[in-house]
Amino acid sequence: MSVSDPLIKDIKGCILAFLEEIRINHCINDSNSVLLLFCQSLEKILNLGLIPVYNTFGFCKYIDPWVWLEKITHERNANLSYSYVHCVGNTKLCRNVITNVGKLRLLIRLCLIHRCLHIPIEYLKNYKKLNVVYKENSIIGDEILCEIFLSVLRQCAKINFKLNANNSSFLDLSWSIPELVKLEYVPCDTLGVTVSFAGEKAIIMSIQPNSVASESV
Incomplete structure (x- = not known):
């Protein structure tokens, strides 16, 4: 696989735009013009190359990123940060999202707010589980591309994301969420x-x- 990928380029470009924005406004909020592209690209990367899981009868069970992102919080000796475990817990408690797609999107937003988006990928890498969850020809399953991807996610931990965590009612359907007014x-x-x-x-x-x-x- 090439050490370059269009999705990696997209999220790199978004990070550069975020860094320019915080020089002026000191934070990234829901009105940011590249936030949508960043979240969509990140979702595609997390879905790309997932290894199917089979039940005891040999039938393929539907697998999606939320399944493993939630599952690792139950692993013993995982040493996950409290922030990440807290984000997963709050996602599970949220009644606004019903589908696993919606839960994944809410988790991404919460992890941006709490600066822990890199934690689950670090876990897969450090515990040598990249190719347990992802195929080798995917971004996360490829050792070099995963390291590049991880470096981008670590940059997110340096950015102040002030997103409205309560605005989650439409995440099951779309990343394009409406403005929330009280x-x-x-x-x-x-x-x-x-x-x-x-x-x-x-x-x-x-x-x-x-x-x-x-x-x-």
């Missing part, structure tokens, strides 16, 4: 809001003019 209204019989439901998500369809809700628009 509003307080005076007691009333009618807000003046028309709401439609798509699955378990409530979507505001319209706001009546001169209603209580319209005061905040």
Whole structure:
């Protein structure tokens, strides 16, 4: 495998953009223009080249990154940082995410906030489990590419990510999460809001003019 990969180049470029941003604003928040690309590229790398797991009957069980990222917190003598274990625990407790995809995305965001995104990859490398979880022709399964990837993740630990950890309701569906706004209204019989439901998500369809809700628009 080449020691270069487009996904590695993408996340390297994002890190450089983050470093430029913190020189001005001192932190990275949800409005950052390259945060979406970084998270999408990271998710692709974590999904790339996973080794299938088979049950006792020889059937392939579905495997995804969340499975091993959560599983290693139960390993004895793993010496994982408290920050990482705490992030996994909070992800499991969150009711906003149901699927493993959503849990993975929330975990990534929490690990960025708590500066521990590199911890699980370091664990695989230090305990020689890279090729237990990933194929050799993948980024994480390749020794050289994994070291490059790990060096990028370590850079994340030096960056102050101020992301809204409570904004997680749409992570099962997309990385493109809406802005979260908290509003307080005076007691009333009618807000003046028309709401439609798509699955378990409530979507505001319209706001009546001169209603209580319209005061905040």
